[in-house]
Amino acid sequence: MSELLLDGETYNYLWLTDRSNSKAQQILRRYHGCTERPCCQCLTDTRNRQLVIKTRCQRYYLARKADTSHHHAEWCLLYEPTETGGPSAKQKPAIQYEGDTVNVKLQTRLTRASFTTKQTDDKPVAEDKPNLPRSKAASLKPGRASTGLVGFFHALIQKAQLNDWQPQQTERPFAASTRALEKAAQTVTLEKQQPVAERLVITLWERSLEHSQAINLSALQTRTANLQQAAIVVGEIMECRNSTKVEGSLGLKLKLLNVPLWLPRPVARTAINSFGKLFSEIGKPDRRILAIAAVFRNKTSFVVSDIGLIRTNRQFIPVDSSYELQVADKLIAERRAFSKPLKLEDELRYLPDFLLHDCQVPWVMEVFGITNDDKYQAQKLEKLQYYRDHGIPCWQWEPAVDKVMQDFPVNELPSASLDQEADDFALTINGNGERITAGQ
Ligand SMILES: [Zn+2]
DSSP: OOEEEETTEEEEHHHHTOTTOHHHHHHHHHHTTOSOOOEEOSOOSSSOOBEEEEEETTEEEEEEOTTOGGGSOTTSTTOOOOOOOOHHHHOBOSEEEETTEEEEOBSSOOBGGGOOEEOSTTOOEEOSOTTSOOHHHHHHOOOBOOBOHHHHHHHHHHHTTTTEEOTTOOOOOHHHHHHHHHHHHTTEEOGGGOBGGGTEEEOOOOSSHHHHHHHHHHHHHHHTSSTTBOEEEEEEEEEEEEOSSSTTOEEEEETTOOSOEEEOHHHHHHHHHHHHHHHHTTTOTTEEEEEEEEEEEETTEEEEEEEEEEEEETTOOBOSSHHHHHHHHHHHHTTOOEEOOOSSSOSSSSOOSEEEOSSSSOEEEEEOOOOSOHHHHHHHHHHHHHHHHTTOOEEEEOTTTOSSOOOOOOOOSOOGGGGGGGGGOOEEEOTTSOEEETTO
8 A cells, every 4th residue: 555654644645645535635735835745655765756745726636756656666556667658648638737727628629610511591510520630630749638528528527526525415406516517617728728618608597497598598699609619518418309300410408598409410420429328318317417519509500519428416426327326326325425536637547436535544436337348357357456456445346246236335434514414404496396405
């Protein structure tokens, strides 16, 4: 297990770097900017294994100094072999953090230059494939990696901390979650430092259904007033139906937006290839299917040039499968503190399905839902071996073997606030039939 020495105290690496652990964050805050630095204890030679405390998005984290990753023991979590070079190794990441701001390089183009439409009486048809990465240009200069809409959405969710769950919470309703996303977006920029808020339309709940629909439509109209530019629309999909006018194109209905978003045939085809399973889950009452779409205005209709879908549970925790959905719901029901790690940066070699934060040391949680795939099986064994080698406790569930999910590790850090029960959270019902926590 990787242990860090800081000012005479020893800390478990995973514990100290758990960004949702307030005690660990306090310690990092105290030593941020100090000459006293955490130092990994995996080896005893004199090579530099110091870590630097950095701050990003109001949270503290640890970073290795440049060219020190091979100074750690091969079993250490901080070990990486020396970079072998090659163009991809030198690429800067698509999602970059500078202080409190996140800067994202999107693959999706947001100007119409590469997105032509044939204007035939409200029958939008995209003629080319606007979102193919410029592979030729990319191979000439390594530059910076770019991310698709889903990667961008994950960065936004992480910023809004929707992938963290604190046991004091009882509900996380639509209104509060979309507001959190909107607030997070204020510190996200695109290329050339363009604030993403200038492009973004998050379908919000405000006062009443009619009022909400009016403000959301108005936001969409404003952001697409320049016909050459796309808005980035984020919302929950309520319905998806085939167009009666144009074969193969799809109309998407978002919650609190009373105009459809049209997916022309090629865009619809690509979307169904990539997110077919999620399309089939639209309308299921135990989850939400969220969309993020680049949308241009075409006469009176709104046309999607690129789209990404993600699945969350009712509380907006992203989940990769229906099994993960069950785990997240059970963790919430049992009032556990946990997070859903999202693929944003390479801090850990393996991305656990969940991290459980209310035990003495963080546990990783893995759901192994696939049984008939040799490659998946090999990766699974490799992952479990890695956790064993690094002394990381792992809870796992293999639904094909255990129909009933096994118990979670015992909560060893009971939160004092649990006794207060729901007194602090007077619930009211909003016009949408959803519970809203007072004060949110
Ligand atoms: Zn080490």
